[in-house]
Amino acid sequence: MKRNQQTPDSGCDRQTDLMTYLYDEASPAERGSFERHLDECHACSIELKAFQRVRQELDVWQLGLMPRMAIAVNRSALDALRELVSFLPIWVSGTTIATAAAALILVALSLAGTRIDWRQGTVSLGTRGRAAQSVDAGSVQLTRAEIETMIAERVAASRVDDERRQAEMRAQISNLSLQLATASQSQTKLASSLVTLRAEHRALVAKGQSTLGEWLFASNGVENEKEK
Amino acid sequence: MDLSDDQIIERTLAGETEAFNTLVRRWENPIYGLSLRMLGCDQDARDVCQETFLAAFRNLRKFRGEAKFSSWLYRIALNACHSRLRRQDGGAARSLDHEDEDGRTSDLPDVSSEDARERIERHQRTTIVRRALQGLPAEMRQVIVMKEYEELTFAEIAEILQIPVSTVKSRLYTGLQQLRARLEHMRGSL
Numbered sequence: 001m002k003r004n005q006q007t008p009d010s011g012c013d014r015q016t017d018l019m020t021y022l023y024d025e026a027s028p029a030e031r032g033s034f035e036r037h038l039d040e041c042h043a044c045s046i047e048l049k050a051f052q053r054v055r056q057e058l059d060v061w062q063l064g065l066m067p068r069m070a071i072a073v074n075r076s077a078l079d080a081l082r083e084l085v086s087f088l089p090i091w092v093s094g095t096t097i098a099t100a101a102a103a104l105i106l107v108a109l110s111l112a113g114t115r116i117d118w119r120q121g122t123v124s125l126g127t128r129g130r131a132a133q134s135v136d137a138g139s140v141q142l143t144r145a146e147i148e149t150m151i152a153e154r155v156a157a158s159r160v161d162d163e164r165r166q167a168e169m170r171a172q173i174s175n176l177s178l179q180l181a182t183a184s185q186s187q188t189k190l191a192s193s194l195v196t197l198r199a200e201h202r203a204l205v206a207k208g209q210s211t212l213g214e215w216l217f218a219s220n221g222v223e224n225e226k227e228k
Numbered sequence: 229m230d231l232s233d234d235q236i237i238e239r240t241l242a243g244e245t246e247a248f249n250t251l252v253r254r255w256e257n258p259i260y261g262l263s264l265r266m267l268g269c270d271q272d273a274r275d276v277c278q279e280t281f282l283a284a285f286r287n288l289r290k291f292r293g294e295a296k297f298s299s300w301l302y303r304i305a306l307n308a309c310h311s312r313l314r315r316q317d318g319g320a321a322r323s324l325d326h327e328d329e330d331g332r333t334s335d336l337p338d339v340s341s342e343d344a345r346e347r348i349e350r351h352q353r354t355t356i357v358r359r360a361l362q363g364l365p366a367e368m369r370q371v372i373v374m375k376e377y378e379e380l381t382f383a384e385i386a387e388i389l390q391i392p393v394s395t396v397k398s399r400l401y402t403g404l405q406q407l408r409a410r411l412e413h414m415r416g417s418l
Contacts, residue, residue, distance in 0.1 A: 060357055
């Protein structure tokens, strides 16, 4: 034990040793040393007994248990996510991280002009100005397979539509060809009729001219006779 | 198996915030006892207790584990007690009369029981001790409370107050001397 400065109250400089001994924190060697000191130091011996009485008096003030206190902590969404991840196995945690990555992609899409709407557990995606398509936010991993199926279905449906449209177009072309052939035949007939009509017209004109000539000749002969 | 304080802190920091309530249940009575004996008022002690745990929760990431969690918690509680004492009348604890009106009825004697006389005597002795303790300067009172009622070692008290062990012993010695004088005076005036 260290030597202490003497104080006027105790008349001894071993006050800290007295505290160590009083509260039973002295090592066996320190304890032995201080007990030998007590045999010689009347002031320390009196003070030790006085402090032991004070301790007995202090002991009277004991408390019952206080009513149980509860700390209500409002957890943030981030805390809740942290807690969830901490409970999950590693592979599920990986999935959760993938989901978080998907969420980051959604944010990036929104910045790139894709509209994102959150409402009642669903996320709606769509470019600005277009109608949105809903994706269930709670099953992002499942929708990947679902989206692939949807794309395959759309491609298959698109193929059927194309084939149907091609058949319809072929039928229309065939019909138009038939109509064109019919029109060509009609045109040929018309052309032939026109040629015939022209020939008849020429014939008639020629006949008319001949008849007129004859009439004029005849008329001139009558006039000549009259002049004579 | 009970988890250690450090293990519970790790879980809390990992996001399992409900784990912190285990620490609250473990330490609420020591912190409440310290606060009540420092302040002398049940309601103030409860308030300090709640403030202490909320402050600990909010600052849990700042707790580096260099000291024991309980030491850190005691330090927060003592700082809260000293703040309240400064707001009151320069360090003295609240009046015991006020405490008796608002305080813990479990400390009052049940006069209908057979050992009523003994209980009344015990209540009087308790009142003397409480008054004597609360008349001490807060610096000495806190050391006596931590040593006598919280049963902390000198090293633990030194860690909480961040002072040398020898200073703890000196303050305790001086505090006990003053307390002894006060108790003798109060007994004589009865």
